[in-house]
Amino acid sequence: MKHIKKILKTEGIIKAHPNDTLSSVLSKLTSSHDAAFIFDDKNVFQGVINPYYTLIKSSSYDGSTKVEHALFHPPHVKEEDTIGRIVQLMNESKIHYLPVFNNKDIFLGITSARRILKYMQNMDLSKATIGSIAHTQKGLVITVLPLDPVSKAQKLFKDYKTSKIVMVDKNNKLKGIVSHYDLIPYLMAPANKPHRGDRGEKSKASFRETPVKNYAKTTVLTMSKNQMISDAIEKILTLEIGSIILIDTEDHPIGTVTTRDILDLLRPDKRKKKVIVSTKHLSKKYQVTFDGFVRYVTQHLQTSEVANEINLIFNEEKNGSLFEVRVHIIMEKGD
Secondary structure: OOOHHHOEEOOOOOEEOOOOEHHHHHOOOOOOOOOEEEEOOOOOEEEEEOHHHHHHOOOOOOOOOEHHHOOEOOOOEEOOOOHHHHHHHHHHHOOOEEEEEOOOOOEEEEEEHHHHHHHHOOOHHHHOEHHHOOOEOOOOOOEEOOOOEHHHHHHHHHHHOOOEEEEEOOOOOEEEEEEHHHHHHHHOOOOOOOOOOOHHHHHHHHHHOOEHHHOOEOOOOEEOOOOEHHHHHHHHHHHOOOEEEEEOOOOOEEEEEEHHHHHHHHOOOOOOOEEEEEEEOOOHHHHHHHHHHHHHHHHHHOOOOOEEEEEEEEEEEHHHOEEEEEEEEEEOOOO
């Protein structure tokens, strides 16, 4: 892929060994979509440790668990993969850091959601408004009240398969955000040791009944639905956050825009391009055939990764004995 060098990271990669403990590795990560890359003594890639798969999807590990027992095997990015394909792998695996390999399966480095966001900044699609994209929790914001117990938040995380929940007051005004990642230190408490009674279980039970406000972040980045996607990207990159809360004029949350939502704009199966069709001298008897042809061609052209707009020009000549079809593709900026 011609863009791989622009989004490839070869230094500063978080690495660990299979014999390390989960607590030591997870302490190096900064979000539920982050990942540590595990290599053995021969420097052979083994897999990753990711908070989502270690804690959210599974509850069988604690901080003392060896990394080798909790490995997740992520999809491998090939150097010829398109950006749309890479985004698809990231969003479907829920990991925003993936390993990159060449055709000989040699580890080249990693790529990340943040690097792709930076790449997107100069694309025309970033000029659209945030409200125009299909964003997370659109129209149905998952919320908790400040005094709700942690156990309620945990249930919502599981039921809605989300990593963040919005905290509001009794008037539905934004008060903060509760992240599953922020609960990791408490969820990773070592299992009970022999001859210690049920002390550990009582401690965990007490934690589950603690008000969520004790673990919520009250400084939250907010934007209106009329602001541009490029503004959201800039804030996500600058402030090193993963999501933005959309609010109305009265500070009521109306949606959450995540890194995933923005990345989805690059997926061929999510993003359809504008196709402008024009005809010259088209006879009515060929209209049905022409319409079917246009639908067929449009379905393929709309998923072009590098195109921003497509002009399809159809010209009938010599009373239907000759047809000319021309396709003009306007490329994305930066491609």
